[in-house]
Amino acid sequence: MARSHIAVPADTRRFSWRSPHGSGGSFEPNGRMTLEGRHDDFEENPAGWTSRQPIYAARIFVGFNVGPKPRWSMSDVVKIVKRIRKEQVGSPDATFLYQRGLYTSRRDASVVDETGAQIIILNLAGAGVREFRAQMIALAEEIATKLRQEEVIVEIQRGGLSKETIGVTPVYRPRRL
Numbered sequence: 001m002a003r004s005h006i007a008v009p010a011d012t013r014r015f016s017w018r019s020p021h022g023s024g025g026s027f028e029p030n031g032r033m034t035l036e037g038r039h040d041d042f043e044e045n046p047a048g049w050t051s052r053q054p055i056y057a058a059r060i061f062v063g064f065n066v067g068p069k070p071r072w073s074m075s076d077v078v079k080i081v082k083r084i085r086k087e088q089v090g091s092p093d094a095t096f097l098y099q100r101g102l103y104t105s106r107r108d109a110s111v112v113d114e115t116g117a118q119i120i121i122l123n124l125a126g127a128g129v130r131e132f133r134a135q136m137i138a139l140a141e142e143i144a145t146k147l148r149q150e151e152v153i154v155e156i157q158r159g160g161l162s163k164e165t166i167g168v169t170p171v172y173r174p175r176r177l
Contacts (some may be wrong), residue, residue, distance in 0.1 A: 074096060093122070099116055099118060100115050
């Protein structure tokens with residue numbers, strides 16, 4: 001049985017962003033990359049299809065802490081992505097990179113050293129650019145809300161090149177009395 005190497009089209013270097021209002025932040029992965037799940041039986045996979053045009057993709061950055069306290073895990077993120085993407089396009093296809101990074105809070109400038117994830121989603125469903133962008137913002141909003149995150153960062157790419165970076169904040173729903 002031939003084995004192939006896994007190639008994930010992701011730039012895992014330091015990532016910085018700045019909003020139109022002048023605020024911004026950065027995230028720097030600093031841990032060893034690992035694979036989630038079984039990975040002892042990867043086989044050679046000849047190309048089944050190709051695209052002559054670069055496709056759109058998104059990288060979503062999320063931490064697992066709430067403030068300074070570890071609270072969430074990769075399985076929590078996977079559950080949310082699976083549910084939302086099934087609702088959006090009928091397929092949960094996504095790649096998850098487990099990582100560790102530093103996040104500077106915009107609330108109090110504290111630096112949070114936390115584990116987290118990059119979620120990589122390719123627009124294989126063929127949604128238009130605006131629709132795909134709206135789907136990724138809705139997904140990030142759900143992640144930020146459910147995991148009580150200050151912000152989740154979405155990077156929209158085309159052909160592996162960054163086109164737009166968006167800071168997505170949670171939606172706070174009023175409590176019922």
